[in-house]
Amino acid sequence: MRTRATILRAAASVFGDIGYEAATISDILREAGVTKGALYFHFSSKLELAQAVLDAQVSAVSNPADEPLMLQQAVDQGMLLASSLPVDPLVRGSVRLTVEWSGREDGPDRRVPYLRWARLTRDFLAAARERGELLPHVDIDQTAELMVGCFAGIQGMSQAFTSHKDLPERIAFLYHTVMPAIAVPAVLVRLDIAPDRGSRVRAMAEATESAERAEAAQTAQAAETA
Amino acid sequence: MRTRATILRAAASVFGDIGYEAATISDILREAGVTKGALYFHFSSKLELAQAVLDAQVSAVSNPADEPLMLQQAVDQGMLLASSLPVDPLVRGSVRLTVEWSGREDGPDRRVPYLRWARLTRDFLAAARERGELLPHVDIDQTAELMVGCFAGIQGMSQAFTSHKDLPERIAFLYHTVMPAIAVPAVLVRLDIAPDRGSRVRAMAEATESAERAEAAQTAQAAETA
Amino acid sequence: MRTRATILRAAASVFGDIGYEAATISDILREAGVTKGALYFHFSSKLELAQAVLDAQVSAVSNPADEPLMLQQAVDQGMLLASSLPVDPLVRGSVRLTVEWSGREDGPDRRVPYLRWARLTRDFLAAARERGELLPHVDIDQTAELMVGCFAGIQGMSQAFTSHKDLPERIAFLYHTVMPAIAVPAVLVRLDIAPDRGSRVRAMAEATESAERAEAAQTAQAAETA
Amino acid sequence: MRTRATILRAAASVFGDIGYEAATISDILREAGVTKGALYFHFSSKLELAQAVLDAQVSAVSNPADEPLMLQQAVDQGMLLASSLPVDPLVRGSVRLTVEWSGREDGPDRRVPYLRWARLTRDFLAAARERGELLPHVDIDQTAELMVGCFAGIQGMSQAFTSHKDLPERIAFLYHTVMPAIAVPAVLVRLDIAPDRGSRVRAMAEATESAERAEAAQTAQAAETA
DNA sequence: ACTTGCGGGACCTCCCGTTCGT
DNA sequence: ACGAACGGGAGGTCCCGCAAGT
Numbered sequence: 001m002r003t004r005a006t007i008l009r010a011a012a013s014v015f016g017d018i019g020y021e022a023a024t025i026s027d028i029l030r031e032a033g034v035t036k037g038a039l040y041f042h043f044s045s046k047l048e049l050a051q052a053v054l055d056a057q058v059s060a061v062s063n064p065a066d067e068p069l070m071l072q073q074a075v076d077q078g079m080l081l082a083s084s085l086p087v088d089p090l091v092r093g094s095v096r097l098t099v100e101w102s103g104r105e106d107g108p109d110r111r112v113p114y115l116r117w118a119r120l121t122r123d124f125l126a127a128a129r130e131r132g133e134l135l136p137h138v139d140i141d142q143t144a145e146l147m148v149g150c151f152a153g154i155q156g157m158s159q160a161f162t163s164h165k166d167l168p169e170r171i172a173f174l175y176h177t178v179m180p181a182i183a184v185p186a187v188l189v190r191l192d193i194a195p196d197r198g199s200r201v202r203a204m205a206e207a208t209e210s211a212e213r214a215e216a217a218q219t220a221q222a223a224e225t226a
Numbered sequence: 227m228r229t230r231a232t233i234l235r236a237a238a239s240v241f242g243d244i245g246y247e248a249a250t251i252s253d254i255l256r257e258a259g260v261t262k263g264a265l266y267f268h269f270s271s272k273l274e275l276a277q278a279v280l281d282a283q284v285s286a287v288s289n290p291a292d293e294p295l296m297l298q299q300a301v302d303q304g305m306l307l308a309s310s311l312p313v314d315p316l317v318r319g320s321v322r323l324t325v326e327w328s329g330r331e332d333g334p335d336r337r338v339p340y341l342r343w344a345r346l347t348r349d350f351l352a353a354a355r356e357r358g359e360l361l362p363h364v365d366i367d368q369t370a371e372l373m374v375g376c377f378a379g380i381q382g383m384s385q386a387f388t389s390h391k392d393l394p395e396r397i398a399f400l401y402h403t404v405m406p407a408i409a410v411p412a413v414l415v416r417l418d419i420a421p422d423r424g425s426r427v428r429a430m431a432e433a434t435e436s437a438e439r440a441e442a443a444q445t446a447q448a449a450e451t452a
Numbered sequence: 453m454r455t456r457a458t459i460l461r462a463a464a465s466v467f468g469d470i471g472y473e474a475a476t477i478s479d480i481l482r483e484a485g486v487t488k489g490a491l492y493f494h495f496s497s498k499l500e501l502a503q504a505v506l507d508a509q510v511s512a513v514s515n516p517a518d519e520p521l522m523l524q525q526a527v528d529q530g531m532l533l534a535s536s537l538p539v540d541p542l543v544r545g546s547v548r549l550t551v552e553w554s555g556r557e558d559g560p561d562r563r564v565p566y567l568r569w570a571r572l573t574r575d576f577l578a579a580a581r582e583r584g585e586l587l588p589h590v591d592i593d594q595t596a597e598l599m600v601g602c603f604a605g606i607q608g609m610s611q612a613f614t615s616h617k618d619l620p621e622r623i624a625f626l627y628h629t630v631m632p633a634i635a636v637p638a639v640l641v642r643l644d645i646a647p648d649r650g651s652r653v654r655a656m657a658e659a660t661e662s663a664e665r666a667e668a669a670q671t672a673q674a675a676e677t678a
Numbered sequence: 679m680r681t682r683a684t685i686l687r688a689a690a691s692v693f694g695d696i697g698y699e700a701a702t703i704s705d706i707l708r709e710a711g712v713t714k715g716a717l718y719f720h721f722s723s724k725l726e727l728a729q730a731v732l733d734a735q736v737s738a739v740s741n742p743a744d745e746p747l748m749l750q751q752a753v754d755q756g757m758l759l760a761s762s763l764p765v766d767p768l769v770r771g772s773v774r775l776t777v778e779w780s781g782r783e784d785g786p787d788r789r790v791p792y793l794r795w796a797r798l799t800r801d802f803l804a805a806a807r808e809r810g811e812l813l814p815h816v817d818i819d820q821t822a823e824l825m826v827g828c829f830a831g832i833q834g835m836s837q838a839f840t841s842h843k844d845l846p847e848r849i850a851f852l853y854h855t856v857m858p859a860i861a862v863p864a865v866l867v868r869l870d871i872a873p874d875r876g877s878r879v880r881a882m883a884e885a886t887e888s889a890e891r892a893e894a895a896q897t898a899q900a901a902e903t904a
Numbered sequence: 905a906c907t908t909g910c911g912g913g914a915c916c917t918c919c920c921g922t923t924c925g926t
Numbered sequence: 927a928c929g930a931a932c933g934g935g936a937g938g939t940c941c942c943g944c945a946a947g948t
Contacts, residue, residue, distance in 0.1 A: 003910075019245075019326060021247030021248045025938085034911080035913060036912080037910085037939090037942090038910070038912070039911095040938075044939085045938075046937070046938090099325075099379075100382070111386050111387055114383055114386055142399055146400060149379040149380035149396065150375065150380065152383060153325075153374075153380060153381075154372070156325055156326070156378055156382075157375040160336035160337050161337055170375065173368055174375075176407075177372060178403055178404065181402075181403045182403070229927085250920065251920070251922090252919085260927090261929080262929085264927055266927095267928095270922090272921065472699075473699030474699045476941085477941060478939090486906090489906065489907050496942095551778070552697060552777070563839055566835055566838055594851055595855070597835065597848075598848070600835065601828070601831040601832035601834070602832065604831035605826075605827040605829065605830035605831020605833075605834065606831060608777055608778070608827070609823065622827065625824055629821070632859045633856070679930090681930080702915080702917090703917060704915085712932090713932050713934095714919090715922095715932040716932065718918070718920095718931095719929090719932090720930090722919085908945100908946085908948095909945085910943100910945085914942105915941105917936100918937090919935095919936085920933105920934090920936090921932100922932080922934105923932075924930085924931075924932090925928100925929095926927100926929095
């Protein structure tokens, strides 16, 4: 059970570093420190491994916390991802798999992971529209796909240049540039699009989470005492 | 000689379709209709082939014609590329190689092709700044890299979805979204950012070119007569 | 205990269908519907499994009933086997293992199962000789081995052609052809070498057996009553 | 070109020794003394190799020379094969492949090589019938298949016992036993079914052949002189 | 007595990128 | 410019233990 996670993490890391095709099962084995038999027990092929990495991505990136502004949540989502990418191999791997899959006709559908991202973004935009945060002319579907595409490209560039280290700055700059064309001015001035927004949001989320856990434990204890 | 061009084109096509790693020499051989010996006479390795494809890219995409607005030229450059991508295998191949190269430490420097694009864009922006077309706060270096990154990502998405067929629309939408954050209003209203801008520009360029050639021929003839 | 029999039957079936080398433990597992642990509890290796199949063969094929003519018994033995082969996976498996075992020097002695058959046949022939059923020049050892060899070959051919369905006819034809060179005319005319001889003999044997069992039960009941 | 023959011979030898499934490409490589690449250039899979061995069989076994008695030719064919088997690895391999191919549904048609042999035998018998050498009741189709089946089985047994060394004797004994049921007495007494018949026939064939070649050379020389 | 979960290596086949003679 | 040959792994998966539970 734990081996499976180890393998998945190793696979994601290798895929993230050198891509699906260049990655070797042996590379992953070496990275994970397990044997071929162990791997084969959990994943019966390289392709299955890649799909598992892609599927794990969803759970790997946490959702942004509730915010008064929906657009802030949309931004937070991107910034969270941007700040996770350099440090979390699972995220890095799944993103790279999304962006560069061989495109062979017999392979898996490349659109699926893109669509998953686009859907998420679209939903935020839709909510923002309902609250009047968007400029009237904005096409939320097109815009969602645009953001996903831009993110993917900038991430690739950032990887080539700095191994993702400057990704948060680049994504922040993306939002700075794009948001004026989307958000109503009143919202625009209140958006927090600092490069460290992602890590701040995550820190807050973790604090909340541990607080909740502590509270739950207390409640449980209280119930036990009673 | 001519074989070399055939091979290059075939290689670019294969690289563009399935990526560098997934591509096999045999694939390229089949596509080009030449033998292994012929290929290895011109290019001594797969890597050299890829680099040749990357180098050929520069000459493959024509430059935008002069325009009164520098930002229009910047747009034209992107739209030209967007309209070339679906149809020109050489361009497609080189773009894919740029975006997804293995990232192995021993491989070529992935930054080079990105930088080439960014440099071009930056120069347009710099010229635009001198002419007062840009909003004062715009950082031309960051913006240039942003545009390149976005283009790369959108192109990848467009390939996954429609094999690049909807790329011009997507890129047009990119410019529509980004330009308001860059251009002064007076310029903004005069920009032509229609999806077919790329093909129109190319058609014009070709017309001009053939006219020039005709004129040159006439001049030469005149000179000869004299 | 019953699991063991299930496994053995499944193994024999798989061996019979695709041969020892081509057979996979997993194939057998699937066929038997048991788990790896269960199999390895009873048989500690594929080779041991194969040997168990070979050993079970002896008990799987019933002996021909007594007949006035020893040669008829010899024929019956072959016809019984021929009629068992298509339907009994255990027999089919053991026969195939006999005929085609890898011949590697480290493997088991391939001669053993052949010799077991040859011995049986030889004994029938020896008995027939004592009763004067054989032509004087017949070499019973050579003839016994000949019959075994021919049977093996015809069985293989029948499998390739009709999955053993026409085996009884082919074996009947073998006896028709060979017997004139072995039996004295007086015996020859009285031999029953019909293709359905095997199934008839088995039906008779089973009838006798159930009758005996009924009788034994009656005797036991009578004893109990007393 | 010569490498191909080397590989084929080595493959046949390995297949002949341990069977198709047990044989590994590496075994064949070691036996042939070539590299994996060389093999893969000529045969792109193990299966293709096996089929090539099977196809080469036809040309590997020479045809019996003309004889006044057709049945003698039929016998000669079998004896030739029997005497070739122990010494010619190509023949040994192809025979083993014929007899024991995995029988998987996706594999090649196992009947083909059997049918090839049966056809040959049948033709001899048909010719013999026209010349009145056969007993009237003989069914030539059934008999041909019988002979092929018996040969296959005896060969397998002989391999298990003596690595084919006693095959000629066993096959001679087969003919001795079967011929009385087929041939008219006048033919029977004139048949030569000695164990060394095969090698004698081959020696004669070779002598004739070299004589013919010498004669042809002489004729050519004479023509040149003229 | 039998099952499940997991792990371990050992190959095997395929085929790839490459270098020779020619 | 070509066909032949070359090694070196790639991915796959097979056969098999060992643990802990029924």
